[in-house]
Amino acid sequence: MTTAMPSIEFFVGISEELSNVSLRRSKETGIRNVLLIFDTLKSLEKFKSFTQQTYGDLRLIDCEGEISVKPSSLKIIWGGDEGDELRQVRCGFEIEQDDHWDRFMRFMNRYAEANGMGYQDTNK
Template sequence: MYTEQYSIRHLKMTSQTPSIQFFEGLPEELSNVSLRRNRNSGVRSVLMSFDSLKAIEKFQSYTKRFANALLLIDEEGQISVEPSSVKFIFGGPEGDDLRRVDCEFEIERQDHWDRFMRFMHRYAEVNGMAYGDTKQAQGAE
């Protein structure tokens, strides 16, 4: 469960390219993000998926400092999120090929959600991603 392990640190205002990092200085490439809201509690959950992680390729994680959280960095500063779960999904003939990494966390406070969404809009714009309603996309097929 997401606890208030969500912190925002303002950095000097620069034209910082938005990045997502498990290890400081090693940006990862987000493959997909799913945003959900619990109808009963109103708590929002985020599921970020990565098709690969630079941190585990060529043992890069041994040369970088672990952030102890997921870092979302942009021109407004740094958001530090402690995931409620991180799942490594393997496949392939031997079952040892990394297929995807899923990182999930919840955001309870509205101001944290608003800040997260500003980050995601910046990240999506820089990385050529677009938002779409899953229900609408499925109905169009």
């Protein structure tokens, strides 16, 4: 295993900076929903998205390897006087299997530690 810094990529080689994350679990189905929130996207800012290879998936990379996630929702929010300033990107996906959830949480803990983020349970 390598000691690579945890990273999140929409496009190969362009690491994005996560602003926030929301984790929920359906009481009816037990399916876990993840919402990753980005205030900026380097791939859009640099216009590299047109020249870099993309998998169509979100890639979460850490020392254990790579997690490839197919987003179930992707919302880009624009604002500013001209309406052309990126305000936020919201990327959602579901995790059904417990072992996949455990792996995702190990990634998130590494990502949070490497980027000075903390966990707060809003149900308390």
